[in-house]
Amino acid sequence: MIIKAQDISVSYTQNAKKDNVINIIDPVDITIVPGKVTVIFGRSGSGKTTLLSVLAGLLKPSEGTVLYDDIDIYKQKDDIFSEFRNQNIGFIPQGQSLISGLTVRENILLPARESKRSANTSGVKAVNANATSNENNAGSCTKRADNLISTLGLLDRADYLPSQLSGGEIRRCAIARALINDPSVIFADEPTGDLDDHNTKIVFELLRQKARDDAAVVIVTHEETAYNYADIVYRMDAGALALSA
Numbered sequence: 001m002i003i004k005a006q007d008i009s010v011s012y013t014q015n016a017k018k019d020n021v022i023n024i025i026d027p028v029d030i031t032i033v034p035g036k037v038t039v040i041f042g043r044s045g046s047g048k049t050t051l052l053s054v055l056a057g058l059l060k061p062s063e064g065t066v067l068y069d070d071i072d073i074y075k076q077k078d079d080i081f082s083e084f085r086n087q088n089i090g091f092i093p094q095g096q097s098l099i100s101g102l103t104v105r106e107n108i109l110l111p112a113r114e115s116k117r118s119a120n121t122s123g124v125k126a127v128n129a130n131a132t133s134n135e136n137n138a139g140s141c142t143k144r145a146d147n148l149i150s151t152l153g154l155l156d157r158a159d160y161l162p163s164q165l166s167g168g169e170i171r172r173c174a175i176a177r178a179l180i181n182d183p184s185v186i187f188a189d190e191p192t193g194d195l196d197d198h199n200t201k202i203v204f205e206l207l208r209q210k211a212r213d214d215a216a217v218v219i220v221t222h223e224e225t226a227y228n229y230a231d232i233v234y235r236m237d238a239g240a241l242a243l244s245a
């Protein structure tokens, strides 16, 4: 699946009179392709999370379009797009996003359980060859969960609640949860923010492997070692995006 964002901009009004408009993202064009790791570097506050949210269908841009293949995601009905997102997009958010009453394993399996079995509920979904109901049967989900738990070093934490985890363990659990449905598109917002060097390497290698398996992977990060895993590098500065050498 190819993602094309065209002329997207995001701005907010800061007071009731709506005369104080703050531009967060300048008009930006970006194309995300399968099989590649795209890394976006940028300082804090430069607009990386905002851009990622727009690309992932979580934040409607003020202007511009986001196409998944030929489909404008912001013209899809909410319920249809959210089912598509659950099956096809893995989003690793910044910060704590786990459900407090569920164990590590239960959190990881949640998107798989929520995923509906029908492969044809949405017109958007039909464009994605990866979205087949068979792939999401209970057996393959359990196997994927086991693999992710093992790869991400969570074997002895699988039955813990989020309150019993370190920041790095919470982060690795969120990464496993984002990957449980074997998404064809992965957005990672500072995925190694809470991790030591050893786990940073594991996570970047896992995301690199997902691109080898033909996923489109987008990482926003401050972590300079991400260069080693990138095919395409952008820099974001005060809302402006530029390709980096």
Ligand SMILES: Nc1ncnc2c1ncn2[C@@H]1O[C@H](COP(=O)(O)OP(=O)(O)OP(=O)(O)O)[C@@H](O)[C@H]1O
Pocket: 012, 024, 042, 043, 044, 045, 046, 047, 048, 049, 050, 051, 094
């Ligand atoms: N809802 C909002 N209303 C007004 N300003 C906002 C809103 N959301 C984000 N911003 C502003 O947009 C700017 C960019 O935020 P964003 O989270 O995209 O930055 P970032 O590059 O991801 O930063 P960091 O690396 O610290 O996560 C920030 O200055 C932030 O204050």
